[in-house]
Amino acid sequence: MTAVFDLPLDLDAFEGPFDLLLTLVLKEELEPAEVDVAAIVVAFVDGLAERDELDLEACGEFLVLIASLLELKARALFPEEAAELDELEPGEAAEELARRLAEYRRMKGAAAWLTERLAGQRERYFRVGPSPLAPRPERQLAPQDPERLAAALRILAEPPARVSLSHMGLRFPPVAQFLERFRSVLGRRRRFDFDAEVSGLSRVEQAVAFLALLELRKTGEVALEQSAPFAPIRVSRAENERGAEWIVRSA
Amino acid sequence: MDRPLRLITANPVDQLARTIEALLVVASAPLSVDELARAVDDDSIRIETALGLLSDRYREGRSGIVLEHVAGGYAFRASREAAEACGRLFERPVERGLSQAALETLAIVGYLGPCSRPEIARLRGVAADSTVAGLLERGLIAEAGRDDGPGGAVRYRTTALFERVFGLEGLGALPRLDDLGESAAEIRERLHSVAVGRTA
Numbered sequence: 077m078t079a080v081f082d083l084p085l086d087l088d089a090f091e092g093p094f095d096l097l098l099t100l101v102l103k104e105e106l107e108p109a110e111v112d113v114a115a116i117v118v119a120f121v122d123g124l125a126e127r128d129e130l131d132l133e134a135c136g137e138f139l140v141l142i143a144s145l146l147e148l149k150a151r152a153l154f155p156e157e158a159a160e161l162d163e164l165e166p167g168e169a170a171e172e173l174a175r176r177l178a179e180y181r182r183m184k185g186a187a188a189w190l191t192e193r194l195a196g197q198r199e200r201y202f203r204v205g206p207s208p209l210a211p212r213p214e215r216q217l218a219p220q221d222p223e224r225l226a227a228a229l230r231i232l233a234e235p236p237a238r239v240s241l242s243h244m245g246l247r248f249p250p251v252a253q254f255l256e257r258f259r260s261v262l263g264r265r266r267r268f269d270f271d272a273e274v275s276g277l278s279r280v281e282q283a284v285a286f287l288a289l290l291e292l293r294k295t296g297e298v299a300l301e302q303s304a305p306f307a308p309i310r311v312s313r314a315e316n317e318r319g320a321e322w323i324v325r326s327a
Numbered sequence: 328m329d330r331p332l333r334l335i336t337a338n339p340v341d342q343l344a345r346t347i348e349a350l351l352v353v354a355s356a357p358l359s360v361d362e363l364a365r366a367v368d369d370d371s372i373r374i375e376t377a378l379g380l381l382s383d384r385y386r387e388g389r390s391g392i393v394l395e396h397v398a399g400g401y402a403f404r405a406s407r408e409a410a411e412a413c414g415r416l417f418e419r420p421v422e423r424g425l426s427q428a429a430l431e432t433l434a435i436v437g438y439l440g441p442c443s444r445p446e447i448a449r450l451r452g453v454a455a456d457s458t459v460a461g462l463l464e465r466g467l468i469a470e471a472g473r474d475d476g477p478g479g480a481v482r483y484r485t486t487a488l489f490e491r492v493f494g495l496e497g498l499g500a501l502p503r504l505d506d507l508g509e510s511a512a513e514i515r516e517r518l519h520s521v522a523v524g525r526t527a
Binding site: 153176179180182183184186187189190191193194196197198199200201202203204 | 355395402403404405407409410413414417419421422425427430431433434435437438450451452453454488491492493494495501502504
């Protein structure tokens with residue numbers, strides 16, 4: 077029994093006695109999936125071969141330990157499979173095992189057939205390399221009548237119909253809107269500066285505002301002053317107009 | 328004694344055969360009848376007749392080049408009698424050093440493909456990552472979509488190169504799976520006899 081535990085191992089993932097490897101696996105310090113079980117078996121069998129007599133007790137112990145290790149490794153490698161098989165009844169599990177083994181046997185058989193086939197192909201040499209195929213040509217148009225083509229081009233060459241911009245016509249705000257506005261301003265103040273009042277409005281709105289101003293002047297509601305052409309227009313209540321002179325020299 | 332090669336003749340099929348011959352020399356992969364028909368702008372029946380002429384002209388023992396029907400198409404290869412000389416000059420990198428694991432994986436992909444790595448691992452009982460990567464690198468298998476659902480595993484299928492390397496006309500030339508290995512019933516029988524023997 078001691079011979080089994082002292083079995084020296086030199087694996088990719090571990091180097092030392094077998095019992096230390098088992099301890100590390102059980103403490104989850106070594107992944108069972110990384111342990112090469114076959115190499116352990118080979119090391120054990122080599123050890124047996126060196127001795128004169130067969131230690132059956134050691135062999136039995138080894139079989140139990142290595143089977144446990146194999147089961148741990150299988151569960152680590154295929155956790156879902158283990159869960160699937162756990163849910164099966166023993167009879168079903170045996171059936172499933174037989175089915176999988178048969179499947180694997182068939183694939184091994186297929187691999188053996190491929191191996192044999194490959195051996196038979198050793199004398200077949202052929203060119204292996206990239207074979208860039210030319211892109212397939214675009215489907216050509218059927219022959220066309222040149223006159224029909226010219227007619228089609230003439231249609232395309234026609235200048236397009238003029239697009240109507242009527243829907244984009246200018247919109248004038250009502251003059252009454254500015255009449256009210258200027259009356260209201262003059263209600264609060266005696267005079268105001270027309271330019272300052274309409275600044276910030278669009279040109280169209282400013283024009284309508286000016287029309288409203290002329291309308292107010294016509295009805296005698298306001299007096300207008302402008303010291304020079306293009307100078308600011310001063311608007312005042314009509315009662316102030318009497319003593320004052322106003323000149324409008326430009327529109 | 329074989330007739331000498333007659334490459335120039337008034338027979339229109341022979342003229343077609345010469346064009347096909349030229350296409351097969353340029354190609355580095357087998358060309359199907361459809362591909363040849365498209366290239367020479369002729370019908371499939373005449374192409375097959377011309378291929379028949381070429382097969383007779385390029386066969387083992389008559390020519391250093393042999394026309395073979397492989398991987399779903401037609402291709403030229405060296406004759407077997409020239410294999411030794413070819414072997415001194417050329418490598419066979421695709422099939423060199425194919426391991427048992429690689430051949431088993433190829434068999435699984437060939438028979439069950441398109442299939443994913445988890446499916447291969449499930450059948451073989453060991454992880455298939457490095458084997459699949461090796462076969463991909465050799466060009467013997469190729470990706471063929473993914474399993475259904477989000478994050479589905481990549482599926483693989485065998486390539487035309489696989490069929491060519493193994494000298495198969497197509498995957499249909501693989502032997503029936505039922506003829507390979509034991510059946511589930513036979514294995515069940517053996518497991519049963521082992522269990523009986525243990526309890527006895």
